[in-house]
Structures are given as structure tokens and as C-alpha cells.
Amino acid sequence: MSRRTGAELYDRTAARVSRAVLAEYSTSFGLGTRLLGPRMRRHIEAVYGLVRVADEIVDTYRGDEARAALDELEAETSRAVACGWSSNLVVHSFARTARATGIDERQTTPFFASMRADLTTTVHDEASYEAYVYGSAEVVGLMCLQVFCRGGREDGDVPVDGVLVDGARALGAAFQKINFLRDLREDAALGRSYFPGVTPRTLDRAGLDAVLAEIRGDVDRARAAMPGLPRRPRAAVAATLALYDRLLVRLAATPPHEILERRVRVPDAEKLLVAGVAAVRSLRGVRG
Numbered sequence: 001m002s003r004r005t006g007a008e009l010y011d012r013t014a015a016r017v018s019r020a021v022l023a024e025y026s027t028s029f030g031l032g033t034r035l036l037g038p039r040m041r042r043h044i045e046a047v048y049g050l051v052r053v054a055d056e057i058v059d060t061y062r063g064d065e066a067r068a069a070l071d072e073l074e075a076e077t078s079r080a081v082a083c084g085w086s087s088n089l090v091v092h093s094f095a096r097t098a099r100a101t102g103i104d105e106r107q108t109t110p111f112f113a114s115m116r117a118d119l120t121t122t123v124h125d126e127a128s129y130e131a132y133v134y135g136s137a138e139v140v141g142l143m144c145l146q147v148f149c150r151g152g153r154e155d156g157d158v159p160v161d162g163v164l165v166d167g168a169r170a171l172g173a174a175f176q177k178i179n180f181l182r183d184l185r186e187d188a189a190l191g192r193s194y195f196p197g198v199t200p201r202t203l204d205r206a207g208l209d210a211v212l213a214e215i216r217g218d219v220d221r222a223r224a225a226m227p228g229l230p231r232r233p234r235a236a237v238a239a240t241l242a243l244y245d246r247l248l249v250r251l252a253a254t255p256p257h258e259i260l261e262r263r264v265r266v267p268d269a270e271k272l273l274v275a276g277v278a279a280v281r282s283l284r285g286v287r288g
Contacts, residue, residue, distance in 0.1 A: 011092075011096060014090070014096070015042050015045070015046065015093050017093065018045040018048070018090055021053070021090065022045045022049065022052075027268060028240070028243055028271065031240075031243070032237070033236065035232055035236040035279050036233065036236055040148070040151045043100065043101060043147040043151040044144060045093075046090075047094065047140065047144060050090055050091065051111070054111070054112065057070050058118040059118070062190075067119055070112065070116055070119070073088075073112075074108070077091050077094065077095065078105065078108070080092060080094070081094075081098045081108075084099055097147065100150075100151060101146040102150055107139040108139075110135035110139050112135075113131075113135050114132045114133075114136035117131075117132055122191045122192055124193065124194055124196055132194070133177070136176060138173050139172070141175075142168050142169065144171075145164060146160075148233035149230070158228075163224070164229065167222045167225020170220075170221035170222040171218075171240070171241075174215050174222060177211070178251075180194045180195060181212075181251060182264055183263070184198075184200055184203065185261075188200045203256045203260065215248060219245065222241060226238060226282070231283065234282050238281070239279045241278070243266060243275055246270070246271075246274050250265075
């Protein structure tokens with residue numbers, strides 16, 4: 001086997017591993033990626049793969065060596081982005097994406113800082129909450145933005161301006177905060193409370209409405225930035241936001257005590273319909 005053929009095989013294998021991670025863990029995120037071109041889709045799968053592995057260290061493993069494992073994952077990611085190679089297939093896939101799209105330590109450093117906070121911080125105040133959401137979610141939105149604007153367009157890169165940056169951060173924040181709300185009981189079992197002043201014991205109608213209003217504000221900011229995105233990413237974001245809208249409607253219609261008893265979700269068939277309609281409307285330039 002030639003060196004070039006071997007490297008290409010390794011790259012393809014790494015990409016398939018990242019794709020498998022996304023397919024196993026997220027239907028909603030994966031649904032949006034189907035609207036992207038093959039190269040851009042591979043990059044998004046690579047971003048998701050690394051984020052998921054880090055999350056599993058702090059949420060699933062949580063062992064005595066979790067901090068060391070997370071530190072090593074960050075160090076390996078930094079080395080791989082610098083040299084373009086890793087023996088960890090998920091990291092290798094991410095490194096290739098980072099080098100192709102300009103993702104760097106401006107995004108990865110705050111991301112790993114937030115992951116590390118899950119091992120030490122159990123209850124958040126406003127300052128730590130904002131820092132955590134930025135590192136765990138908003139920078140992931142910024143990574144995706146790098147992919148959308150620099151990750152596979154045949155007609156060249158799209159300039160990244162302040163409106164797109166704000167929209168990408170808001171998209172990531174909305175995704176994270178919806179999960180905080182849906183996982184309130186599970187996070188409490190891990191000793192974590194993300195929303196300042198909100199716990200399973202204190203969640204009432206007023207508190208739920210306040211959280212939903214905050215998330216809707218993020219969704220509105222993300223939607224305002226959509227016109228500046230390239231065509232296919234715009235459709236993918238439109239589909240994702242439509243799913244968020246549907247989830248917010250269901251969450252608003254659910255009594256607070258039921259949110260603590262079951263995970264509110266949108267059925268898969270409904271997801272396909274909602275995402276499909278939103279994507280088509282976006283591609284046709286239809287508002288609403």
C-alpha cells in the first residue's frame with residue numbers, strides 16, 4: 001500500500017467513525033447535516049464527534065481519571081490540529097476539519113474549559129452560567145460557522161461578519177439551553193444546576209416561562225443571521241430552528257412537574273416533516 005493510499009484510507013476511516021458517533025447520538029443534529037454537501041457534512045460530523053467524546057468523559061465516565069482523560073483529549077486535539085495527525089480517529093477527523101476551516105484554540109480552549117467545569121462546578125451563578133454556555137455551546141456554533149463559510153463551497157469562502165458570529169453563538173446557546181431544560185432532572189441527579197436559581201424543586205410556571213423566553217431570544221437572534229449564510233447551510237439552520245420552535249411549543253404546553261417526569265421530545269415523523277418544510281421554504285426564499 002502506498003503512503004498516499006494509506007493516508008487516504010485512514011482519513012476516510014476517521015471520517016466514518018465521526019459519522020457513526022453523530023448517527024448514534026443525535027437525530028436532530030444529524031437531520032440538519034443531511035441538507036449539507038458531502039464535504040461540509042463531513043466537517044460538521046467531525047466537530048460533533050469531538051464534542052460528544054468530551055461530553056461523554058464528564059457525563060458518562062465521570063471516574064477518578066476523568067480530569068486526566070479530558071486534559072489528555074485537549075492536549076491530543078491541540079497536537080493533532082498542529083500536525084494534522086492523531087492515533088485517535090475522532091481527534092484525527094476533527095483536526096483535519098480544523099485545519100481546513102480555520103478552527104483553532106480560540107474555540108477549543110473555552111470548549112474544554114467548560115467541559116472541565118462539569119467536573120468541579122455543580123451550581124451556577126449568572127457569571128459562571130454565561131461562561132459555561134459560551135464554552136460548551138456558543139463556540140460549537142462558531143466552529144459550525146467556520147465550516148459553513150470555509151468548509152467546502154466551490155465558489156469560495158463567505159466573509160464572517162458580526163451578524164453571523166452573533167447568530168452562530170445564539171444557535172449554539174439555544175441548543176444547549178433546550179437540553180438543560182429537558183435534562184433538568186438528570187442533571188440534578190449528577191449534582192448539577194445550570195440555570196441560576198432554577199432547580200427541580202423550585203421550577204414553577206413563572207420560572208419555566210422565563211427560561212423559555214430566554215431561549216426564544218436566542219432562536220430569534222439565530223434566525224436574524226440566516227440570510228447571510230450560504231444556501232445549503234441556511235437551509236440546514238432553518239430546519240434546525242424549526243425543530244427548536246416545535247420543541248419550545250411543546251415545552252411551553254407541558255406543566256413544570258411533567259418536564260421533571262419525562263423528556264419532552266418531537267416524534268421522529270414530525271421532525272422530518274417540520275425540518276423538510278422549513279428547509280424547502282428557506283431554499284425557495286420564503287419567509288415564515
